[in-house]
Amino acid sequence: xxxxxxxxxxxxxxxxxxxxxxxxxxxxxxxxxxxxxxxxxxxxxxxxxxxxxxxxxxxxxxxxxxxxxxxxxxxxxxxxxxxxxxxxxxxxxxxxxxxxxxxxxxxxxxxxxxxxxxxxxxxxxxxxxxxxxxxxxxxxxxxxxxxxxxxxxxxxxxxxxxxxxxxxxxxxxxxxxxxxxxxxxxxxxxxxxxxxxxxxxxxxxxxxxxxxxxxxxxxxxxxxxxxxxxxxxxxxxxxxxxxxxxxxxxxxxxxxxxxxxxxxxxxxxx
Amino acid sequence: xxxxxxxxxxxxxxxxxxxxxxxxxxxxxxxxxxxxxxxxxxxxxxxxxxxxxxxxxxxxxxxxxxxxxxxxxxxxxxxxxxxxxxxxxxxxxxxxxxxxxxxxxxxxxxxxxxxxxxxxxxxxxxxxxxxxxxxxxxxxxxxxxxxxxxxxxxxxxxxxxxxxxxxxxxxxxxxxxxxxxxxxxxxxxxxxxxxxxxxxxxxxxxxxx
Numbered sequence: 001x002x003x004x005x006x007x008x009x010x011x012x013x014x015x016x017x018x019x020x021x022x023x024x025x026x027x028x029x030x031x032x033x034x035x036x037x038x039x040x041x042x043x044x045x046x047x048x049x050x051x052x053x054x055x056x057x058x059x060x061x062x063x064x065x066x067x068x069x070x071x072x073x074x075x076x077x078x079x080x081x082x083x084x085x086x087x088x089x090x091x092x093x094x095x096x097x098x099x100x101x102x103x104x105x106x107x108x109x110x111x112x113x114x115x116x117x118x119x120x121x122x123x124x125x126x127x128x129x130x131x132x133x134x135x136x137x138x139x140x141x142x143x144x145x146x147x148x149x150x151x152x153x154x155x156x157x158x159x160x161x162x163x164x165x166x167x168x169x170x171x172x173x174x175x176x177x178x179x180x181x182x183x184x185x186x187x188x189x190x191x192x193x194x195x196x197x198x199x200x201x202x203x204x205x206x207x208x209x210x211x212x213x214x215x216x217x218x219x220x221x222x223x224x225x226x227x228x229x230x231x232x233x234x235x236x237x238x239x240x241x242x243x244x245x246x247x248x249x250x251x252x253x254x255x256x257x258x259x260x261x262x263x264x265x266x267x268x269x270x
Numbered sequence: 271x272x273x274x275x276x277x278x279x280x281x282x283x284x285x286x287x288x289x290x291x292x293x294x295x296x297x298x299x300x301x302x303x304x305x306x307x308x309x310x311x312x313x314x315x316x317x318x319x320x321x322x323x324x325x326x327x328x329x330x331x332x333x334x335x336x337x338x339x340x341x342x343x344x345x346x347x348x349x350x351x352x353x354x355x356x357x358x359x360x361x362x363x364x365x366x367x368x369x370x371x372x373x374x375x376x377x378x379x380x381x382x383x384x385x386x387x388x389x390x391x392x393x394x395x396x397x398x399x400x401x402x403x404x405x406x407x408x409x410x411x412x413x414x415x416x417x418x419x420x421x422x423x424x425x426x427x428x429x430x431x432x433x434x435x436x437x438x439x440x441x442x443x444x445x446x447x448x449x450x451x452x453x454x455x456x457x458x459x460x461x462x463x464x465x466x467x468x469x470x471x472x473x474x475x476x477x478x479x
Contacts, residue, residue, distance in 0.1 A: 124383075146401075150400070150402055151382075153383075154381060154383040157382065157383055160378070199416070200398070200400065202379050202397065202398065
């Protein structure tokens with residue numbers, strides 16, 4: 001039996017899809033089998049970030065409505081063979097997902113894969129609730145700024161109230177993933193400090209992903225950043241987060257501004 | 271049927287904005303101007319009942335239509351009816367009375383969008399109250415973490431209720447309907463352990479050390 005992870009945030013544009021793809025790819029690189037499920041019906045993006053947009057034949061809604069088998073709809077990644085995608089439908093809306101349909105699909109995926117990663121749509125409505133419904137673990141993606149943190153707090157409240165696990169009185173593992181962290185702005189105090197974010201959300205931290213060009217570039221060429229630029233700080237942050245999800249203990253450092261001794265000297269000399 | 275549907279909608283709107291508005295408040299219904307028939311009278315009473323509004327008497331209709339417990343209070347006629355008002359607003363209520371009716375302990379953070387509503391007594395929050403969260407108590411509110419959201423104490427009519435928190439950063443605090451917004455908060459209070467009370471209908475804040 002695999003573990004179902006929901007990647008959620010409340011607020012849009014904080015990096016849910018990018019993080020789902022990167023963490024999914026990082027887990028798959030360790031040899032585990034991974035299914036990425038795009039719950040953002042009507043605004044699908046995960047296929048683009050994975051570079052699979054031209055290979056989508058059947059989607060999540062087709063499977064729920066019985067027009068395709070799950071095995072027909074799953075798209076295997078060409079670079080990492082243990083990574084699979086179940087795409088969302090772009091032509092339907094979120095009402096096309098039914099409670100029972102989602103339960104069936106997530107249930108079958110859980111039997112086949114080590115990890116099922118549900119990429120939640122933004123908001124706190126039906127789509128987001130369905131994405132978190134069957135999760136065993138939640139990754140709450142937050143940017144270090146007040147509106148994102150407040151929305152994440154709201155989502156954590158829903159995770160405590162609306163998931164199947166918590167309704168049955170079981171505990172649900174929840175982690176915070178801070179994305180788009182900018183060390184320069186943090187040093188100037190223009191961003192919420194990591195400690196403040198964690199104090200407000202009172203959840204354990206699973207990773208800090210710095211804001212970087214390599215993440216944007218990777219999305220644009222349709223590759224998770226852990227594949228596109230594995231030596232970048234962002235890729236390493238995601239790879240470390242994946243290891244922590246697997247239960248390994250990996251040291252976590254807050255990214256700082258890197259300035260070489262010589263760089264400083266030259267600038268001053270000039 | 272008289273036009274009560276719109277009136278009930280207004281009532282619901284009031285109840286939504288102020289969750290404790292009708293809690294523990296006995297209500298006397300005067301239907302004289304509406305002049306309903308017997309069925310309509312009962313429909314109105316039932317509509318209030320399902321909203322947990324406690325009707326203790328109905329005036330302006332034929333008393334024979336009513337359950338004896340809802341007989342008119344007087345209207346000039348003789349009435350020996352004694353009404354018991356448990357929890358109703360009583361003048362000069364002793365401060366301790368608020369906490370004597372059982373408190374509610376919340377052992378997790380109160381997150382944005384969540385409301386804790388406990389009209390019977392104190393609310394004790396062991397974690398923090400987030401921005402956008404709300405704690406409403408008939409008695410006092412105690413927050414052992416940071417109070418970033420709203421705390422409403424004495425919400426069912428108790429001017430002796432208090433608010434305490436380990437770290438004050440509240441968006442709004444209110445006692446028995448008198449309130450103070452974040453904007454009105456003295457800046458030296460922010461981040462401090464604070465006690466909030468009511469004095470002559472005005473909010474008074476004290477830093478606890």
